[in-house]
Amino acid sequence: MPAKPKPVRELKTVSVEGKPRYYEPAPDGIDLESFRKVVMSRRSVRKFTARPIPEHVLNDCLDMAMLAPCSSGLQPWEFYIVRSADKKAKLVKACMSQLAAKTASELIVCVARTDRVDEFSRKMLREWPMPDVPPLVKRYYQLIPYNYAPGPLNSFAMVKKAAISVGGLVTAVPRGPFTHSEVQLWAAKSTALACENLVLAFRAHGFDTCMMEGFDEHRVRKLLKLGDEAMPIMVVAAGERAEDGVFWPQIRFERELFVHEV
Numbered sequence: 001m002p003a004k005p006k007p008v009r010e011l012k013t014v015s016v017e018g019k020p021r022y023y024e025p026a027p028d029g030i031d032l033e034s035f036r037k038v039v040m041s042r043r044s045v046r047k048f049t050a051r052p053i054p055e056h057v058l059n060d061c062l063d064m065a066m067l068a069p070c071s072s073g074l075q076p077w078e079f080y081i082v083r084s085a086d087k088k089a090k091l092v093k094a095c096m097s098q099l100a101a102k103t104a105s106e107l108i109v110c111v112a113r114t115d116r117v118d119e120f121s122r123k124m125l126r127e128w129p130m131p132d133v134p135p136l137v138k139r140y141y142q143l144i145p146y147n148y149a150p151g152p153l154n155s156f157a158m159v160k161k162a163a164i165s166v167g168g169l170v171t172a173v174p175r176g177p178f179t180h181s182e183v184q185l186w187a188a189k190s191t192a193l194a195c196e197n198l199v200l201a202f203r204a205h206g207f208d209t210c211m212m213e214g215f216d217e218h219r220v221r222k223l224l225k226l227g228d229e230a231m232p233i234m235v236v237a238a239g240e241r242a243e244d245g246v247f248w249p250q251i252r253f254e255r256e257l258f259v260h261e262v
């Protein structure tokens with residue numbers, strides 16, 4: 001059996017009715033103004049200096065990316081750090097030679113995977129960070145792989161959709177993800193959240209980024225030898241912001257267009 005990974009946080013428990021219960025109270029002392037500064041100073045940077053990103057910074061940012069919330073804890077992301085000069089040149093071309101890609105110190109292809117639900121559900125149960133897996137959790141991870149398996153030509157998905165819509169007449173039911181494209185969307189949501197963590201982490205380290213979906217997906221797939229089960233979500237260009245690296249002021253429309261009280 002593989003070694004259990006170190007829990008991200010210290011395992012603290014309290015006793016509730018004689019049984020140990022995991023205990024993680026809300027931390028205090030978070031510096032709101034520092035957080036705000038990170039969020040507000042993040043811009044899409046299209047021109048970087050030649051200063052490299054130290055390896056420990058890159059690794060720290062990737063680690064923070066992977067602390068993003070993810071559906072069912074199943075971490076459907078992958079990050080390809082494109083390092084070889086040849087591959088990097090091809091990736092820049094695949095990014096339509098955007099200036100951000102051409103000048104970036106690092107190019108990170110962020111990929112959503114749809115095919116690891118089964119493997120990671122089993123891994124989750126094997127590596128559960130408490131001595132006992134609660135029965136509900138166990139059942140959940142035993143069932144999930146069936147939920148997210150669309151079957152050939154979405155055949156399982158269609159059967160599940162039909163059954164669910166009958167059940168849905170009387171109660172609230174999950175309406176997906178069942179089809180292949182719904183499962184892709186499922187993986188893309190969590191991966192995009194990791195991308196946001198990634199760019200904020202770079203900013204907190206004093207570096208900048210440009211998220212790019214302006215790339216030729218076919219070429220990126222070929223370059224990284226990605227199959228149907230892997231979907232490149234975005235390429236993150238990262239580096240030190242050039243003085244003239246931001247091309248215009250940030251534009252956000254009035255909040256009334258987006259925030260609704262109902």
Ligand SMILES: Cc1cc2nc3c(=O)[nH]c(=O)nc-3n(C[C@H](O)[C@H](O)[C@H](O)COP(=O)(O)O)c2cc1C
Nearest residue numbers: 042043044046098100210211212213214215234250
């Ligand atoms: C999913 C996504 C894809 C993007 N693709 C590109 C891109 O291909 N090229 C680019 O220059 N900017 C790209 N951007 C950056 C946006 O243009 C930018 O976030 C937006 O104009 C707002 O500016 P700000 O990031 O400075 O706030 C992308 C952003 C997102 C979130």
